[in-house]
Amino acid sequence: MDLGLTALELARIQFAFTVSFHIIFPATSIGLACFLAMLEWRWLRTNNPIYQDLFKFWIKIFAVAFGMGVVSGVVMSYQFGTNWSEFSRIAGSVTGPLLTYEVLSAFFLEAGFLGIMLFGWGRVSRKAHFFATLMVAIGTCISMFWILSSNSWMQTPQGFAIENGIIVPQDWWAIVFNPSFPYRFAHMATAAFLVSALLVVGTAAWHLIKGRRDELIKKSFSMGLWMVLVTSLAQVFIGDNHGLNTLEHQPTKLAAIEGHWETNHDHGMPLLLFAIPDMENEQNKYEIGIPNLGSIILKHSLNGTVTGLKDFAAEDRPNVTIVFWSFRVMVGLGMLMVTLSLIALWLRKRNRLYETSWFHKFAFIMGPSGYIALLAGWVTTEVGRQPWVIYGVMRTKEGLSHTVSADQVGLTLIIFVAVYTIVFGSGIYYIAKLLFKGPEFIYSQKPEIAGLGHFKTPMRPLSAVDESIDDTDVRQEKNHD
Numbered sequence: 198m199d200l201g202l203t204a205l206e207l208a209r210i211q212f213a214f215t216v217s218f219h220i221i222f223p224a225t226s227i228g229l230a231c232f233l234a235m236l237e238w239r240w241l242r243t244n245n246p247i248y249q250d251l252f253k254f255w256i257k258i259f260a261v262a263f264g265m266g267v268v269s270g271v272v273m274s275y276q277f278g279t280n281w282s283e284f285s286r287i288a289g290s291v292t293g294p295l296l297t298y299e300v301l302s303a304f305f306l307e308a309g310f311l312g313i314m315l316f317g318w319g320r321v322s323r324k325a326h327f328f329a330t331l332m333v334a335i336g337t338c339i340s341m342f343w344i345l346s347s348n349s350w351m352q353t354p355q356g357f358a359i360e361n362g363i364i365v366p367q368d369w370w371a372i373v374f375n376p377s378f379p380y381r382f383a384h385m386a387t388a389a390f391l392v393s394a395l396l397v398v399g400t401a402a403w404h405l406i407k408g409r410r411d412e413l414i415k416k417s418f419s420m421g422l423w424m425v426l427v428t429s430l431a432q433v434f435i436g437d438n439h440g441l442n443t444l445e446h447q448p449t450k451l452a453a454i455e456g457h458w459e460t461n462h463d464h465g466m467p468l469l470l471f472a473i474p475d476m477e478n479e480q481n482k483y484e485i486g487i488p489n490l491g492s493i494i495l496k497h498s499l500n501g502t503v504t505g506l507k508d509f510a511a512e513d514r515p516n517v518t519i520v521f522w523s524f525r526v527m528v529g530l531g532m533l534m535v536t537l538s539l540i541a542l543w544l545r546k547r548n549r550l551y552e553t554s555w556f557h558k559f560a561f562i563m564g565p566s567g568y569i570a571l572l573a574g575w576v577t578t579e580v581g582r583q584p585w586v587i588y589g590v591m592r593t594k595e596g597l598s599h600t601v602s603a604d605q606v607g608l609t610l611i612i613f614v615a616v617y618t619i620v621f622g623s624g625i626y627y628i629a630k631l632l633f634k635g636p637e638f639i640y641s642q643k644p645e646i647a648g649l650g651h652f653k654t655p656m657r658p659l660s661a662v663d664e665s666i667d668d669t670d671v672r673q674e675k676n677h678d
Contacts, residue, residue, distance in 0.1 A: 222266030228393025246640035284596030299343035399564015465489030
């Protein structure tokens with residue numbers, strides 16, 4: 198099976214494909230776990246049953262996303278032994294323990310309390326159930342901590358020595374808290390909260406467009422927009438500091454992000470808004486930029502010098518076109534998120550938040566933007582690190598398994614694409630159907646008024662999401678009225 202690509206290229210494509218599918222589910226579950234904890238805390242503080250009903254709805258989305266995240270993560274990890282066994286052999290003494298710590302400290306915590314969170318409603322006390330929800334939320338953040346620590350170490354490796362060609366840990370504190378880790382952890386955590394907040398906002402906006410104006414939709418819309426406001430503004434600050442850290446520790450990646458070829462010795466570096474990088478001729482075409490703004494942002498000086506790509510060997514540069522544009526997709530969507538939240542703040546002041554139809558359409562369109570920005574950010578991070586799998590220490594081609602062929606990797610890639618499309622495509626479709634169906638009144642109205650039963654606790658795991666999504670839902674039409 199000749200796809201015209203090498204085993205290295207196919208292995209990279211395969212890993213990129215599986216990790217791209219995977220990352221959207223943990224990001225969703227991290228943000229929703231914290232949102233669920235907030236909903237339950239608000240319910241305990243206020244006894245407002247609206248928060249119970251919202252908890253009932255969003256825990257279904259969380260359960261599906263969490264399950265798909267676990268499955269896709271396990272599948273992805275096998276590639277370290279199949280396609281990247283040399284990487285595992287050489288760097289496994291660092292990455293292996295970090296991933297083990299994630300399992301011991303986070304996965305066990307999540308698994309231990311997840312059952313109580315999903316199936317313990319009405320069987321344990323209110324405070325015990327909230328404690329379980331809180332532990333699951335904390336567990337998802339601890340899991341993110343160790344995963345980001347491992348990946349950040351590959352970006353900015355510290356605290357190790359090389360003995361007989363093998364990377365040997367010397368200082369675990371330096372390994373875990375490597376130079377880029379604090380920035381990347383904060384950046385990813387904020388991104389996860391943004392992803393989930395925009396999911397909540399987009400869902401509520403859809404139902405506002407369809408005419409629902411009940412308290413469930415209004416509360417979702419309001420809470421989601423407050424979170425977008427806080428996290429989008431925080432992300433601007435975090436992203437700026439992350440960029441300065443990248444300039445210090447990964448200058449080649451930063452130069453590629455900026456499309457900066459020539460080191461500016463006697464003038465300021467512009468901030469390019471548009472360009473088509475030409476890697477062969479080492480220049481940009483059709484540049485549109487703001488003079489000196491790049492130097493101001495990166496060096497806090499009007500004429501600050503930033504090292505250009507030509508000062509690095511051609512074989513040490515990433516794909517400039519991909520990195521340049523993926524970064525701009527991420528930043529552009531980030532600016533739209535800030536715009537969305539500021540418009541929402543203005544509409545709140547005018548008491549028009551729930552009655553402005555054009556804004557609801559804008560919010561609905563922005564619903565999936567968190568996922569797009571998340572993927573664009575990871576493309577920037579991972580492609581920008583190339584050609585290194587461990588920056589400055591080990592090249593990606595050196596981590597490839599010696600025994601795999603292009604035919605083998607190509608065949609498994611095709612299988613992955615087919616299986617993922619069916620399995621995870623079905624899961625995403627199911628989540629989408631639940632979202633379009635929307636939250637329903639359970640505790641906040643009497644059953645005979647709402648037309649609903651009680652919030653029953655499922656008896657088995659597959660009953661956690663207990664509704665048919667294909668039947669006509671007369672009850673939702675009543676909510677619309």
